[in-house]
Amino acid sequence: MEGSKILVILEDFDLRAKITEILTVGKYNVKSTDSGKHAIDIIRKNPVDVIISGVNVSEIDGFGVLLTVNKFTETAGIIFIMLLNDKDYDLARRVMELGADGHLMAPFDDGELLNQVGVKLRKKRLQHDLFLKKHLQLRSIDNSKDDMSWLRSRFEGSLPRHFKKNQVLYYKGERRSLGLHYILSGKVKTYVADTAGNVFITGIYGPHEYFGLQGTLLGTENKEIAEAIDSTEVLTIPFAEVQHLITDYPEIFSVFAKDLALTLSKRDEKLLDIAYYSVRKRIAKAIIGLTQLSHNAERGRLILPRHDLACLVGIASETLSRVLSDFTKEGLIEKEGNNIIVLDAKSLMLMKN
Structure with a gap:
């Protein structure tokens, strides 16, 4: 040349x-x-x-x-x-x-x-x-798709696994289950727990969302416990295949980095809420966030066990029950068994501290 x-x-x-x-x-x-x-x-x-x-x-x-x-x-x-x-x-x-x-x-x-x-x-x-x-070129990907659509297509070759309600998908410290897990149907919660049995929920994931990113990027072991909230169907890309994916398409790492940064930002916000917001405001914020997660309309329906909602907010179940009763009396929500039906989303969003 x-x-x-x-x-x-x-x-x-x-x-x-x-x-x-x-x-x-x-x-x-x-x-x-x-x-x-x-x-x-x-x-x-x-x-x-x-x-x-x-x-x-x-x-x-x-x-x-x-x-x-x-x-x-x-x-x-x-x-x-x-x-x-x-x-x-x-x-x-x-x-x-x-x-x-x-x-x-x-x-x-x-x-x-x-x-x-x-x-x-x-x-x-x-x-x-x-x-x-x-x-070194990510854009061998179909350019008509966005990054997340392309990532979801990577799960298509996996066989779905079925989990019953309350069945654990993986435990903290496991390596064999490292990978990205994509939810086809149902809901999954991830949480950490201490030796006394106290639980703090770190995330709740619904259909068309994935979890397991933190442990996969660290490449050591799972850092949380993952458990099915409902009957759930999950696709998984094992750890080794995720590493190959990052090697073949380096720019997908930026998608993972953004998602991880967003997760950490939400956790920081949650810690700030616990430190400075009243219990009423934290519960209202959680209800709105979870109904939006479920893509419900203003009169949304939140289907989540009370214990899980309490762990997500970081309060005792008894405290949650008392505040939900107050919200019901004020016409903000309606209780239907374990379900919470949002009647006045605007008032919940504008809840005073």
Whole structure:
């Protein structure tokens, strides 16, 4: 490729000058030296695209230069062509075994030299382009889909798993269940609990939402317990497949990062509510948030066990029952068994602290 940088390492001044001239006419940027040690200094300071080296050069011979180039990650990708003085096929085999990309046996003409350099450079460029296409481009995704729609499509190859009401999907500390879990139907709560049995719900997820992101990105173990609130159907992408997904489509990591940041922001807001808001306002806020989560209208229906709602707000069940009774008397909600029907969403949203 025109403009590629080539380093020529040869003791023979006339041959070195001739090869330099041929390559310069071919519109390559060429440097030359008769010293293997000097060549290594040049490569480390200013990496080149191609090295053309003889076997017998001063200070460090051609084999030493080849081994040094292949030893370091930053130089291992340099194309290395060895010049051989005679048709010594054993020597040629040794050169290739040590990691050279090609060799030229004397005598060779201008065309052979330019052809070998050009072929090697084109092959390297093709490999680089294929790597970029496979590993660094997210937009091999259908551009008609947004990121979340595309992510949801990744779950389609998974077999759904069914969980009964109150069945645990995974426990804190488990590794075998690491992965992203997508809800087809039902609801799932994630929570942490202490040794005394006190529970704090960290999230409630409904249809077309996924959970398990924190443990998956950390890659260590699940940090929470996940339990089905209702009869639930879930698809799962295992941890190893998520890692492959991130490798193949690096930009999907930004989707995960945004979702994780949003989750942490909601938890920060929740801690602020616990610290400064009255119990009435916290309960009202939770009811509105959960009915919006269920995509209900203003007269929404919240279907959630009282104990779970209390754990989500961070209060005792008895306190929750007392406040819900007050809301019922004030005409804000209506209770129907375990269900809460929102009658006045605006008043709940504007609840004073």
